[in-house]
Amino acid sequence: MISAFRNWPSALFLCLIALSLLAPLLPIHDPLAMNIASRFAPPSWAFPLGQDEYGRDILSRLVWALRSAMFIAISAALLSGAIGSALGIIGGFSRGATEVLTMRSMDIILCFPPLLLAMLAVTLYGPGSLTLIPVLALVFVPSFTRVAHASVLTVRSQEYVDAARGMGAGAGRIMLRTILPNILGPLIVQFSFVMAVTVVLESGLSFLGLGVLPPAPSLGLMIGTGRATLAQAPMLLVWPCLVLSLLILVLNAFCDRLRDWFDPRHVHGTGN
Numbered sequence: 001m002i003s004a005f006r007n008w009p010s011a012l013f014l015c016l017i018a019l020s021l022l023a024p025l026l027p028i029h030d031p032l033a034m035n036i037a038s039r040f041a042p043p044s045w046a047f048p049l050g051q052d053e054y055g056r057d058i059l060s061r062l063v064w065a066l067r068s069a070m071f072i073a074i075s076a077a078l079l080s081g082a083i084g085s086a087l088g089i090i091g092g093f094s095r096g097a098t099e100v101l102t103m104r105s106m107d108i109i110l111c112f113p114p115l116l117l118a119m120l121a122v123t124l125y126g127p128g129s130l131t132l133i134p135v136l137a138l139v140f141v142p143s144f145t146r147v148a149h150a151s152v153l154t155v156r157s158q159e160y161v162d163a164a165r166g167m168g169a170g171a172g173r174i175m176l177r178t179i180l181p182n183i184l185g186p187l188i189v190q191f192s193f194v195m196a197v198t199v200v201l202e203s204g205l206s207f208l209g210l211g212v213l214p215p216a217p218s219l220g221l222m223i224g225t226g227r228a229t230l231a232q233a234p235m236l237l238v239w240p241c242l243v244l245s246l247l248i249l250v251l252n253a254f255c256d257r258l259r260d261w262f263d264p265r266h267v268h269g270t271g272n
Contacts, residue, residue, distance in 0.1 A: 009253035016250060020067040029057035031064040031217050040233045052222075052236055053229050062243050065217040069247065072132055072212075073198040077191050079137035084144025085187055089175050091145070092152030103149060106142035114139045118201055122210045129212055132202060139201070140194045147190045151183035158182075185262030192258050196251035203244055219244045 029047070035055030043050045049058040091102030109117070121135040155161065156179065164178045205211035206220025214221055219240045226237030 007257075009250060009257045012250045013254045016066065016070065016247065019063065020070040023063050023067045026063065028060040028063060031056060031060040032215050033057070040229075049239055050233070050235065053225065053233070058236070058239055061217040061222060062219075062239060065219045065222060065240065066243060066247065068129065068212055068216065068218055069199050069202060069244075072129060072136070072202050073195040073251075075133045076136035076140070076198050077194040079133065080140040080194060081144050081187060081191050083137070084141040085148045085180075087141070088145040088148025088150075089152050089179060089183075092149040093156055093171065093175050093179065099149075102145065106145045109138070109142045114197075115201060115204060118205060119208070119210060122205060127205070127210045127213055129216075132205065132211055136198050136201060140198070143194065144187065144190055147186050148183060151186050152179055155179055155182050189255060189258045189262060192251065192255040196248055196255060199244070199247055199251065219247075 033056060035051065038051050038055040039053050041047065041051040041055065047057050047059065049062070052058055052061070087102050087106070091099040112120075118135050118139055121138065122131055125131050125135070160182075161174060161178055164174050169178070202211055203218070203220035203223070206218040207224045208220075209224075211220055212218035222240035223237060223244070226233075226240060229236055
């Protein structure tokens with residue numbers, strides 16, 4: 001019973017993924033369909049959460065905003081994870097000038113606050129989902145690089161690495177087939193953490209008008225418009241705030257669960 005309760009972050013995370021993937025198949029209204037005559041309409045059987053300032057279905061827009069947030073977060077985390085992990089593994093395994101060049105370039109990126117760096121890049125290249133993904137990926141490449149580098153320094157002197165080198169395996173094969181599988185734990189935990197922070201950054205940029213472009217639904221955009229219409233319909237602000245808070249809570253709890261799972265001191269299957 002305790003073990004089942006402890007798995008709630010994983011269950012909710014999978015539910016959010018399923019909801020995002022199945023959004024086009026759900027029996028909900030078109031999130032872009034407007035009905036000015038029904039603006040600020042209260043909840044009804046057809047519109048369980050009511051309608052917004054343009055008469056659009058709030059529930060439908062929340063579902064599609066969740067889909068957009070998950071797509072951007074997963075895509076940015078995957079891209080930054082692939083680039084950062086590769087740089088960290090190469091730098092940690094090769095050492096010397098390669099390591100210095102790799103880690104010092106990451107330190108340069110870390111000198112800039114993530115939000116300001118993202119705002120600068122989006123301002124230069126324009127807002128939109130296709131811009132947000134590489135920009136947010138760039139912001140989090142250093143974190144993956146540092147995690148991968150530290151992990152490689154721990155395992156590069158292990159006996160199985162020396163055995164692979166003694167069997168004639170090349171550097172590329174050792175890094176890909178021997179080192180990478182043994183450092184996946186910290187990288188997966190970092191991936192879940194980056195997803196949670198990316199959701200916050202994407203929502204903040206969209207709130208400022210530098211993220212997802214309207215009329216596409218976004219939690220940050222919905223919070224911005226809900227703030228502007230707070231006097232007429234306060235629930236327009238409450239619903240996206242609740243969904244964003246729930247999403248961040250689930251991602252952070254899932255990150256903690258992964259950290260416990262990959263902790264070698266954690267005893268699996270005992271409920272501890």
